[in-house]
Amino acid sequence: MDRRSLIKHAGIAGVLAAGVAPAVHAQAAIRWRLASSFPKSLDTLFGGAVVFAENVKKLSGGRFEISTHAAGELMPAFGVVDGVQQGSIECAQTAPYYFFGKNEAFALGTAVPFALNSRQMTAWMFEGNGLKLMREFYAGYNMINFPGGNTGAQMGGWFRKEIKGLKDMKGLKFRIAGFAGKIFERMGVVPQNLPGGDIYPALEKGTIDAAEWVGPYDDQKLGLVKVAPYYYYPGFWEGSAQLEFFINQKAFDALSAENKAILEAAAAMAHIDIQAKYDARNPVALKQLVAGGAKLRAFPNDMMNEAFKISQGIYDETSQKNPAFAKIYADMAKFRADANLWFRFTEMSFDRFMQSQKL
Numbered sequence: 001m002d003r004r005s006l007i008k009h010a011g012i013a014g015v016l017a018a019g020v021a022p023a024v025h026a027q028a029a030i031r032w033r034l035a036s037s038f039p040k041s042l043d044t045l046f047g048g049a050v051v052f053a054e055n056v057k058k059l060s061g062g063r064f065e066i067s068t069h070a071a072g073e074l075m076p077a078f079g080v081v082d083g084v085q086q087g088s089i090e091c092a093q094t095a096p097y098y099f100f101g102k103n104e105a106f107a108l109g110t111a112v113p114f115a116l117n118s119r120q121m122t123a124w125m126f127e128g129n130g131l132k133l134m135r136e137f138y139a140g141y142n143m144i145n146f147p148g149g150n151t152g153a154q155m156g157g158w159f160r161k162e163i164k165g166l167k168d169m170k171g172l173k174f175r176i177a178g179f180a181g182k183i184f185e186r187m188g189v190v191p192q193n194l195p196g197g198d199i200y201p202a203l204e205k206g207t208i209d210a211a212e213w214v215g216p217y218d219d220q221k222l223g224l225v226k227v228a229p230y231y232y233y234p235g236f237w238e239g240s241a242q243l244e245f246f247i248n249q250k251a252f253d254a255l256s257a258e259n260k261a262i263l264e265a266a267a268a269m270a271h272i273d274i275q276a277k278y279d280a281r282n283p284v285a286l287k288q289l290v291a292g293g294a295k296l297r298a299f300p301n302d303m304m305n306e307a308f309k310i311s312q313g314i315y316d317e318t319s320q321k322n323p324a325f326a327k328i329y330a331d332m333a334k335f336r337a338d339a340n341l342w343f344r345f346t347e348m349s350f351d352r353f354m355q356s357q358k359l
Contacts, residue, residue, distance in 0.1 A: 029063055029064075029065070030060075030063065030064045030065070030255075030259065031065055031066075031067075032064075032065070032066045032067070032089075032090040032091060032251070033066070033067050033069060033074065033089050033090060033091075034049055034052075034053060034066050034067065034068050034069065034089070034090070034091045034092060034093060034245075035069050035071075035073070035074045035075050035079075035080045035083055035089050035091075035092050035093075036049045036068065036069065036070055036071055036077075036080070036092065036093040036094070037071050037077040037078065037080055037092070037093065037094035037095065037098060038070065038071055038077070038093070038094075039070050039071050039072070039196075040070045041221065042196075042218060044217060044218065044274060044277045044278060044281070045149070045151075045218075045243065045274070046068075046070055046093075047273075047274070047277070048093065048148055048149040048243060048270040048271075048273060048274040049068045049093040049148075049270070050068055051266075051269060051270045051273045051274075052066070052068075052093070052148060052245060052266050052267060052269070052270040053065070053066040053067070053068050053266075055265070055266035055269050055270075056262055056263060056266045059262045059265060059266060060259065060262050064259055064262060066090075066091065068093075074089060075088075075089070077094075077098075077195075078098055078099070080092035080093075080094050080246070081094070081099050081102070081141060081143075081246065084141075084142075084143045084246045084247065084248050085141045085142045085143060085248075086142075087142075087248050087250060087251070089248070090247065090248050090251040091245055091246060091247045091248065091251075092245070092246045093148060093243060093244075093245055093246075094243065094244065094246065095110045095241060095242075095243055095244075096108075096109030096110045096145075096242075096244055097109070097110035097111060097112075097178050097179075097241075098110075100177075100178045100179070103137075103322070103324065103325070104179075104318050104322055104325045105137050105322065105324040105325040105328055107178055107179055108134065108325070108328045108329060108332060109134050109138075109145065109242065109244055110241050110242050110243070110244075111237065111238045111239065111240060111241045111242065112179050112237070112311075112315075112329075113179055113180055113183055113236055113237040113307065113308075113311045114236055114237075114239070114307075114308055114311050115239055115240075115332065115336060116239060116240055116332065116335075116336055116339065117152075117153060117239045117240050117343075118150040118151075118152045118153070118239075118240035118242075118275060119347075120240070120335070120336065120339040120340075120343070121150060121240045121242050122147070122150065122271075123335075123339065124332060124335045124336075124339075125147050125242075126147075128331070128335045129331050129335075130331070130332065130335075131145075131147070133327065133328045133331055134328065137324050137328065138246070139249070142248065142249050142250070143246045143247060143248055143249055144246075144247050144249055144252050145244045145245065145246055145247075146244065146245045146247070146263065146264060146267035146268075147242055147243075147244055147267065147268075147271050148242075148243045148244050148245040148267050148270045148271055148274070149242070149243040149270055149271050149273070149274030149275060150240050150241060150242045150243070150271070150274060150275045151214055151215060151238070151240070151241045151243075151274070151275070151278050152215075152240060152241075152275055152278050152279060152282075153215075153234055153235065153238065153239050153240060154212070154214055154215050154234075154235035154238040154241060155212070155213075155214070155215050155216065155219065155231065155232070155233050155234070155235050156212060156232035156233050156234055156235045156236070156299055157174070157175075157176070157210055157211055157212030157213070157231075157232055157235070158203065158210060158211055158212075158213075158219070158224040158225070158227075158228035158229075158230065158231055158232075159209065159210040159228055159230040159231075159232060160203065160206070160209050160210065160227070160228045160229075160230070161209070161230065162230050162295075162297065163230070163232065163297070163299070163300060163303070164300060165300045165302055165303065166187065166300065166302045166303045166306055169184070169187050169188055169189050169303060170187075170188035170189075171188060171189075171190065172188075172189045172190065172209045172210060173189075173190045173192055173207070173208045173209045173210070174189050174190070174191060174192060174208065174209065174210045174211070174212075175191075175192045175193070175194045175199055175202070175208050175210065175211035175212065176189075176191050176192070176193075176211075176212050176237075177191060177193045178237075179237065179311070179314065180212075180237030180238075181193070182314055183237070183307050183310045183311050183314065184307075186310045186314075187303070187306060187307065187310065192208050192211075194208070194211070196213065196222065199211045199213065199222060199224065200222055200223060200224060200227065203224060203227040203228045204226075204227045210228065211224065211228065212235060214241075215235075215278065215282050215285075216281075216282045216283075216285035216286040216288075216289055217277075217278060217281040217282050217284075217285040219231075219285075219289070220285045220288065220289055225289055225292050225293055225294045226293075229293050229294060229295050230295050230297055231289065231294040231295060231296050231297065232297050232298070232299050233296065233297075233298060233299070234298075234299070236299070236304065236307060236308075243274065245263075245267050245270075247263065315329060315333075
């Protein structure tokens with residue numbers, strides 16, 4: 001082969017190498033693992049992780065796959081933040097307030113008493129400063145978050161005896177934790193922290209007097225109506241409860257811009273999916289629970305007023321000792337004030353009128 005021919009073929013080889021290598025790299029498969037804090041039996045909650053993973057695969061043309069693992073399969077339900085932080089898994093699906101013990105600011109990613117409803121929470125996250133502030137906080141744990149669903153307002157729980165006023169709460173053993181547990185404790189309640197599977201036997205034996213879980217669709221599966229017939233509302237500590245996807249920061253940074261966008265889109269799809277399912281399934285489940293003996297009751301006004309007063313004091317105390325909580329909560333509280341002013345004239349007025357109609 002003469003010199004010119006050699007140069008010519010070497011040039012073609014160089015072009016092919018330059019063109020093929022990036023194409024091969026772009027098609028390289030990505031395989032991640034996701035650990036959830038929820039069991040598969042909570043199909044609406046764990047189902048959000050499945051929806052997320054399915055859409056990541058679909059949007060990437062099969063090049064980006066995430067295997068989903070229920071609580072306990074890869075690690076305990078409450079071990080997922082450590083798993084993401086340390087990089088032993090790439091991502092997790094959870095309710096951030098489970099990690100209240102690490103730092104109270106985690107609770108602001110899910111729900112705190114007398115805070116935002118689900119639409120307001122979404123607005124604060126995506127149009128307010130919520131996402132920015134929470135990401136600044138989570139950066140200290142080597143992870144980035146994406147909102148991934150909301151249960152909407154939850155129920156107040158199942159009680160063995162009727163609650164007619166604040167005095168009836170004294171000495172009550174109530175399955176509840178986090179900020180809500182602190183509030184009830186100051187009302188004379190004895191908070192109990194039990195996993196879902198232990199609630200029914202504890203109520204049946206009288207080990208506890210009451211328990212909160214989620215809402216009609218999930219509560220129905222536990223059969224609590226059989227042992228604690230009084231079903232109270234609202235769950236003022238969860239006017240909405242947001243889930244999030246936590247992603248290891250190093251793993252996220254290594255992704256292409258396209259794959260980052262795919263994760264964001266898939267999380268948004270899961271965010272819509274979970275709330276839509278709860279809004280559609282809770283009404284049917286509630287009717288079935290009432291038919292099965294559930295006695296619906298509103299929490300007494302004096303109890304609600306006392307709980308609100310106590311919660312504001314707890315926020316002040318927490319803000320004084322926790323700068324991260326203080327910064328995020330102050331912004332949320334300001335957003336809440338404006339949002340409630342708007343909702344007072346629109347959503348609330350419309351809802352109140354519609355609830356009074358015979359449909």
